[in-house]
Amino acid sequence: MLRSLDIRDMLLIDRLDLSFGPGLNVLTGETGAGKSILLDCLGFVLGWRSRADLVRQGATQGEVQAVFDLPAAHPARALLAEAGITIDDDELILRRVNALDGRKTGWVNDRRVSGEVLRQLSEVLVELHGQHDDRGLLNPRGHRVLLDAFGAMDLAPVRAAWAARREAARALEEAEAALAAARVEEEFLRHSVAELDKLAPEPGEEQRLDIARRSMQGAERIRDDVARALQMLGGDGAEGAMVDAARWLEGASDRAEGRLDEPLAALSRALIELGEATQGVENTLAALEFDPHALEATEERLFALRALARKHDVLADDLAGLADQLRGRLERLDAGEARMGALRQAARDAEAAYDAAAAALTHARTEAAGRLDQAVTAELVPLKMERAVFRTVVSPADPGPDGRDVVAFTVATNPGAPSGPLDKIASGGELSRFLLALKVCLARGNDALVMIFDEIDRGVGGATADAVGRRLQTLADGAQVLVITHSPQVAALGAAHFRVSKSVTDGMTTSTVVPLSQPDRVAEIARMLAGDRVTDAATEAARSLLDG
Known part of the structure; x- marks a missing residue:
């Protein structure tokens, strides 16, 4: 208030x-x-x-x-x-x-x-x-709200259905966009996954291959020197000469009166050390043995790993993870069509649910419109407009959260006359009474x-x-x-x-x-009845009106 x-x-x-x-x-x-x-x-x-x-x-x-x-x-x-x-x-x-x-x-x-x-x-x-007034009953944009209030419409079901419909449509739209984007790169995905699967890279493989390659390259450079050294140390080299020297000294030691004992002992020790050295060189030479084809294969795989890493702009050790990632995208692409079917069905179901809720709301509004028309018509009779026709028109509109109806209050001042919007058809006095009758019906309980x-x-x-x-x-x-x-x-x-x-x-x-007291009200109403010159009759008529 x-x-x-x-x-x-x-x-x-x-x-x-x-x-x-x-x-x-x-x-x-x-x-x-x-x-x-x-x-x-x-x-x-x-x-x-x-x-x-x-x-x-x-x-x-x-x-x-x-x-x-x-x-x-x-x-x-x-x-x-x-x-x-x-x-x-x-x-x-x-x-x-x-x-x-x-x-x-x-x-x-x-x-x-x-x-x-x-x-x-x-x-x-x-x-x-x-x-x-463009804020009240003459504003057609508010007529649906007024009818809903009159009919005590429950808008919750259609609003929930509209929200579910929008969410289903949004999910379908996003999935379709994602699938379309995935299809653009489908050829790339399939080629890349096949290429990665064929190479089958492993984490840490680049380092292992690089070490092996450098080892084989190093062995190729020193093997000849080690082999020549082994030849010089072997039976045709230092070892053979020392063995011959020891044999010759042993033959002469009996006649040297012990002077060759120490040299022979030293020579024996040297032969032992020489044998160990020779064995070590032999082992090294054995280790340096490699298949030239193995070096070629190692280099080819190493270069293939590095080239593929550069192609995808990742580290070589990340190629295995990239393969899993691309394979997952390809699998989602392959599974996308099946998921699209489910999303399309969900969108159709949501659309059907909204249609049902909106249709039920339209039916309820149509029934409420009939009741409102009867109520307004009854109110028009004492207002001396018993021949006027008031009609609430419920028409189709674009779907929305409050249904798919547009509501308009129309009037015809006489039976058979064309009907139209309140403010276009009714004259000033008629419009006032239409509005009052409508408001009496709409305001009940509010x-x-x-x-x-x-x-x-x-x-x-x-x-x-x-x-x-x-x-x-x-x-x-x-x-x-x-x-x-x-x-x-x-x-x-x-x-x-x-x-x-x-x-x-x-x-x-x-x-x-x-504010007017009771005597002042009599005078004011008498003025309204008589104009500038208030007569006794007007004053009496004013009292009569106030007495009811």
Whole structure:
């Protein structure tokens, strides 16, 4: 509920403090008195798009503050929590300042906020209805939401099905892209895997081959020298000569009177050492023996490993791991088509599930549309529009999270006449009554919003105006409705009555709003009935209207 509205230096208002109550609050006044200024100021503090020249002439800034009662379950609390704003009690204070240079600053309970936060709060705090309102019932983009609220539609199944449908489509799309990319390199993968499998590289193989190659290359260079050395040490060389020398000395030792004993012993020792040396050289020469074809094969494999490593820009020791990696990609490619089949089936299943949920929602909306049409038609009878036809049209639309329907409220003012959008077919007075009948049907059970009707009774009078007033009174039962009206029948039904007037002082025009006591209400309603000259009959008629 809007508890109060305080305005400072805005448009024609110098200072204004208004307090509103539950039920039907009516605002009356002569044309041009400034009733629309109140809506401009309320829209300003709620973050709505507003005119540029809001600051009163001569002032440096304008300010509007609106105080709302906010019950514990009010939907505005969720928006406040999302914005990081907590309130300790049931009082919500919105304040906004407009500087002379056009800068606007807003607060929620003394917490500075953007205009967007104020606009979001306004969606759950206030609902404005009028002949030129593009935020309410005349906006076709909101008709589906209104029908869903009327029919208490459960959108969870179709939203879940839409999410599953999108996820299945996304998974299929990603898999198709991955498979297409894999197919681009399929020839490369198959050739590379075959090449790697044929070579069958092993970790550490390059180092082993390099050592073996260098060993064989070294053996080739020194083997001839070792062989010549062995020849010089063998029986045809030093060993043979020493053996011959020892034999000759042994033959002469008997006649040398012992002088050859030591040389023979030394020679024997030398023969032993020479034998060991010869054996070592023989062993070395044996070790240096290699097959030239083995060197060639070793070099070919070593060069093949290094060439393949350069080709794939990896180390030779990483070739085995690369082979496993490429083989895995190739296996995924080969298995991709089978997986694609499963993903395509999942996408078809998700599409079918969404179609079923959307079709069920369309059916429920169509049934709710019929009930809404009957309810609005019943409301039009006391509003003297019993021949008018109201129809809620549910048409196919592009699929989305809320189904695949577009909803439009259409009217025909007379049977057989073409139907069309509310604001295109109905005249001013007819449109007001259509909107009121529709709002009565849609607002049942919803008292969270403060409903504001801007001259919703324009173009009607007499019994029809009385019927309009009683429908507004019905809406205000258990809720809060603010009505700007020129109809005395509507004004007489208000629980609270405010008069808007304009005066000129020292060349400065000022609008004021004052709450009316019961005698003042009689005078105001008599003025509305009679005009400038209020007669006794008009005063009596005003009393009669107030008495009901």
